[in-house]
Amino acid sequence: MGKLTIIDKYILNRYLATFSVMLMLFIPIGITIDVAEKVNRMMENKIPFGKIALYYLDFTIYFANLLFPIFLFLSVIWFTSKLANNTEIIAILSSGISFTRFLRPYIFGATIVSLFSLLMGIFIVPKASEGFNNFRYNYLKGSSGKAQIRKNSNVFRQVNKTDFIHVGTFNHDAKMAFNFSYEKFDANNKMVFKINADRIKYNPIKKNFSLYGYKKRTIGPLSDKLESKPKMDTIFQFDLEDLTPTVYVAETLSLHELSSFIDKERNRGSSNISSYLVVYYKKFSIPVSAFILTIIAVAVSSMKRRGGMGINLAIGIALAFTYIFFDKIFGVLAEKSSIPPLLAVWTPNVLFGTLAIYLLRNAKR
Known part of the structure; x- marks a missing residue:
């Protein structure tokens, strides 16, 4: 210049x-x-x-x-x-x-x-x-807050071609979600099992999830198998961000993180791309x-x-x-x-x- x-x-x-x-x-x-x-x-x-x-x-x-x-x-x-x-x-x-x-x-x-x-x-x-x-x-x-909460609730996410998760509400500070469900399907779109929990909490140190009020229903050819525990620690093939409400998750990521997140969501067939x-x-x-x-x-x-x-x-x-x-x-x-x-x-x-x-x-x- x-x-x-x-x-x-x-x-x-x-x-x-x-x-x-x-x-x-x-x-x-x-x-x-x-x-x-x-x-x-x-x-x-x-x-x-x-x-x-x-x-x-x-x-x-x-x-x-x-x-x-x-x-x-x-x-x-x-x-x-x-x-x-x-x-x-x-x-x-x-x-x-x-x-x-x-x-x-x-x-x-x-x-x-x-x-x-x-x-x-x-x-x-x-x-x-x-x-x-x-x-x-x-x-x-x-009233306006409840409208905002409703907007940020009921997260439904496809983890991959066969796995789906849903949470009712999410607390980012506590790294906890409520009314959690996890559904697993086979290649023929038939449900293999479904996990429900009153709440799910991410453990940063152990890098796993704790499920409270854990219930699992495994679909069998003749009868289903039911399992329940007050608490269940396990590892899932999804991240904490997958539980975050989609309404603002993209806004909270840096450029590199957002680019990687979009690639991951595109591979999952997400409808929010x-x-x-x-x-x-x-x-x-x-x-x-x-x-x-x-x-x-x-x-x-x-x-x-x-x-x-x-x-x-x-x-x-x-x-x-x-x-x-x-x-x-x-x-x-x-x-x-x-x-x-x-x-x-x-x-x-x-x-x-x-x-x-x-x-x-x-x-x-």
């Missing part, structure tokens, strides 16, 4: 500073709203302050990553509109600098934010997502959106308008929420229909990338 000039450094500093301030302003608002909504449930459940503090740290990282395109878009529109209203952009362009050259510090800033978002999404956000979802899963009560692929592809599509939204924001807000900054912000908010709307819609379509996840995840970027090129050409004029 060449050496940064004083103007480049000025714009780049404003880019990064405004984005950081926007995050610091909106995240406390989100935390305040979340506390107001959940404070009664937290007090009823007597949740330790340490767990609450960790939850809101995870909450901050989780939602900052989720909403960063909106924050970035609005922050670029905000400070670029101020430059336009102060006729600073006119002065810069009048000095002989082209509009493309004027964009250089914006692209440099988008590169920094994009790389930061990519690294966050690969290494930090999965852990924060795990803590955020586990807290809600284990402590969320009340599309959901996992959506999470995988978004780790790359969200950082790329930083460039697209930056170009759109500059193109929209670089002209001085009669309505001032308010008009630019109104246009920016409308475009930002339209982007989020398309992102969510296509994500759901990928999970619930036959649309390829790669196409669904990247369609919003393609559409808004086309819009960015169109707006950029008009802005150059």
